[in-house]
Amino acid sequence: MNYDRILIRYGELSTKGRNRNQFINKLKKSILHLLRDYDEIKIELGRDRMFIHLNGTPFEAVKGRLGRIFGIQSFSPVVRTDQEIEEMKAAALELVKRNFSSGKTFKVSTRRSDKRFELDTNEINYAIGSHVLRNMEDLKVDVKNPDINLLVEVREKGVFLSCEKYAGAAGLPSGASGKAMLLLSGGIDSPVAGYFMMKRGVEIEAIHFHSPPYTSERAKQKVIDLAERLTEFGAEMKLHIVPFTAIQQKIQEQVPENYTMTSTRRMMLVIADRIRQKCGGLAIVTGESLGQVASQTLESMQAINDVTSTPILRPLIAADKLDIIDVAKKIGTHDISILPYEDCCTIFTPPSPKTRPKLEKVQRFESFVDFQQMIEEAVQNMETVYLPKSTTKDEFSELL
Numbered sequence: 190m191n192y193d194r195i196l197i198r199y200g201e202l203s204t205k206g207r208n209r210n211q212f213i214n215k216l217k218k219s220i221l222h223l224l225r226d227y228d229e230i231k232i233e234l235g236r237d238r239m240f241i242h243l244n245g246t247p248f249e250a251v252k253g254r255l256g257r258i259f260g261i262q263s264f265s266p267v268v269r270t271d272q273e274i275e276e277m278k279a280a281a282l283e284l285v286k287r288n289f290s291s292g293k294t295f296k297v298s299t300r301r302s303d304k305r306f307e308l309d310t311n312e313i314n315y316a317i318g319s320h321v322l323r324n325m326e327d328l329k330v331d332v333k334n335p336d337i338n339l340l341v342e343v344r345e346k347g348v349f350l351s352c353e354k355y356a357g358a359a360g361l362p363s364g365a366s367g368k369a370m371l372l373l374s375g376g377i378d379s380p381v382a383g384y385f386m387m388k389r390g391v392e393i394e395a396i397h398f399h400s401p402p403y404t405s406e407r408a409k410q411k412v413i414d415l416a417e418r419l420t421e422f423g424a425e426m427k428l429h430i431v432p433f434t435a436i437q438q439k440i441q442e443q444v445p446e447n448y449t450m451t452s453t454r455r456m457m458l459v460i461a462d463r464i465r466q467k468c469g470g471l472a473i474v475t476g477e478s479l480g481q482v483a484s485q486t487l488e489s490m491q492a493i494n495d496v497t498s499t500p501i502l503r504p505l506i507a508a509d510k511l512d513i514i515d516v517a518k519k520i521g522t523h524d525i526s527i528l529p530y531e532d533c534c535t536i537f538t539p540p541s542p543k544t545r546p547k548l549e550k551v552q553r554f555e556s557f558v559d560f561q562q563m564i565e566e567a568v569q570n571m572e573t574v575y576l577p578k579s580t581t582k583d584e585f586s587e588l589l
């Protein structure tokens with residue numbers, strides 16, 4: 190008897206009332222996308238559970254990817270029996286035997302969502318537990334900390350049994366919270382910011398400002414690689430690469446040196462907001478963290494935010510750098526981020542940028558320049574890269 194389907198537990202979805210169907214459908218879409226190279230897989234939707242029918246695909250092959258999909262609380266490979274206690278006992282015994290080695294302890298954990306079943310939870314635990322014990326030597330019960338936790342779910346459509354339970358990535362499924370534009374530099378922070386928003390169900394379109402020839406093709410490729418990394422969490426992504434050289438040069442010429450950073454950020458935001466309007470995004474996300482560098486003070490954020498009333502989301506605002514680095518390592522973006530290729534800000538950063546820029550001043554400096562035309566051109570000439578979700582198979586463990 191092999192595991193022939195996977196039971197998916199939604200977790201937070203179940204609290205979302207009437208949006209529930211929408212959430213479940215988004216989750217289904219994420220799963221189908223991430224498992225898209227397994228044609229034979231089929232999904233069966235249910236109110237509080239979803240089933241993936243493997244149709245021959247080994248569970249081990251898809252386990253790692255499932256562990257990265259937002260909206261899944263936990264999942265178990267299961268076998269199905271009818272609501273028939275003798276059949277349940279036989280399946281349970283076989284599963285425990287397969288997971289047993291000398292000295293292991295076990296317990297039965299039943300969940301009965303179909304209350305019409307003739308035995309209640311305790312009676313099922315007892316019936317199955319005693320049957321297994323009777324038929325196995327050297328197996329002991331440990332209800333607190335068993336080596337084998339035999340899960341039994343009695344549902345309308347049958348009984349589902351498993352000895353395995355894996356943690357999902359939790360959060361909400363991609364797109365369930367609408368779309369936002371992520372300002373993606375080549376650094377450590379912005380991919381992490383994107384990851385956190387994705388975890389809350391935000392569909393991300395990334396925007397990168399590129400300044401050739403000051404920034405290289407390799408710097409651009411690095412950002413493409415970062416965006417592609419993020420797609421491994423269950424969603425496809427577009428990355429808009431905006432030519433930014435002309436604007437940066439103009440800022441260098443026209444704005445006093447200690448205000449070039451503020452102006453650069455403002456122009457980035459204006460352009461990002463244009464692209465957002467075109468793409469139907471609801472917010473802009475950055476990787477800023479308070480006090481990390483000169484442009485990331487509250488004064489600076491005031492001067493930068495002034496160019497738009499669109500919500501600017503900064504999920505890392507209160508995070509410490511070391512914690513951000515930990516997440517970057519966990520999600521696999523860190524090693525790409527630390528590649529040495531320059532980004533446009535590194536190259537144009539003045540030696541002492543203003544840490545407390547005054548809004549009126551930056552507005553005045555910019556008023557002498559006609560940026561409008563250049564902004565239009567930058568938006569018109571942007572290049573859009575469509576990132577398919579990567580299908581790299583990497584390890585996933587974390588047994589619950």
Ligand code: ATP
Pocket residue numbers: 371372373374375376377378379380396397398399474475476477481482484532533534
């Ligand atoms: P990161 O590690 O993400 O580069 P950082 O600590 O280097 O962040 P800054 O370079 O000041 O900080 O950038 C602050 C934020 O501005 C970034 O997190 C990113 O959201 C955005 N940003 C900076 N440069 C670019 C760029 N070239 N293209 C797109 N967004 C950018």
Ligand code: MG
Pocket residue numbers: 374375376532534
């Ligand atoms: Mg940076």
